[in-house]
Amino acid sequence: MLDLQEQYDKIYRYCYFKLYDRNLAEDITQETFLKYYEHYSFNNENTALKHLYTIARNLCIDEFRRTKTESIDESTVELPYENDVTDKLAIKNAIRRLNDDEKELLLLRYVNELNVGSIGEMLGISRFATMRKIKVAVKRFKEELRKEDMHE
């Protein structure tokens, strides 16, 4: 059975780091759940997660198209927790320098803890390709951390 409290936070976080807008991210999170329950009355957890992320991703893409902004310039976005400790700021800076695909993969795999198979299905790529892309993203993240003078 899907833990709605947990999945709400995860989908919201996923949308937030695509849109960098708190209210918009929450609107899209709620729309994602409503669209999901409109079409599925009962389902298993893995299928549900795959569909939830697919809907959320498509809604975020629609939002990009609507505002005619392909990629938001994050340097102009005010991140709410910028006044945290230096390490946190360094990590955020390192993440900021990654490209959108790398950020998406790292968030899905290590923060939202989605399995490799589900990520691959959602992005329409094979399991092997997903693993390879995650490995590249991790390597890039570590390189960026080193530039920030942080050891991995």
Place this chain on the structure above:
Amino acid sequence: MSDLKKKLQMGFDAPAPIRKEEFLEHLNISENANKSNLEGFLFSQIGYISKSAWVFSLLSLIVAMLGIRYSDQHMIWIISGMTPLLALSIATESSRSERYGMAELEATTKHSLASVVLARLFIISIADLVAMLVITLIGYKAIGRTAVPTMLYVITPFLISVFLELYSVRKLRGRQSFYACIAISFLVSLSIYFIEFEFKTLYKPEFISAWVAAAILALIGVMVQGRKIIKNTEEIVVWNWL
């Protein structure tokens, strides 16, 4: 937790959502309403299963019963060969929406096409299993065999047919799959009659392990094909959102 994971979780730290509790409370009410409607949904689907599927299942059952009543004691193959015809109702029902070009339309309704197909297959499978159980219970005494082999002889051709028919439903389009299902049922049925008529070895006790193996393989095949069909119908829904 690995250091990398900790750092990433620290980096991807979003501000807390504001309207979460209120929204989830509303969502839970809707979800509970859906759950209480599950039984009603299953019963409502009984009415939508085509009458020909019921009639065909009933006819197969009657013919099998007549076979038990009037055939020779050792003629288990008559009953065994009838069960592939029961499988036809499952295969034809699983492809009905697709056959009439209604799959995408049905996928946009309140209950997804996957849940509708799943519910109907569940109902027909239960009905067919009850029919086979009746055949076994009446048959094993009349034919003079023990219950387990009789059950195997009844259920294995049925499972093989369901497997082949679900495969053809997945691979072929429109009415082609319907005709393929009819051909498969008759082919499996006639193969059993032919092998038994020609060689008279199929129902000998030394072949029981082969029957067990065939039943297990066919059951795995049915589950794999069933899963793929449901997955395909779910993908129609996802495709509609793209």
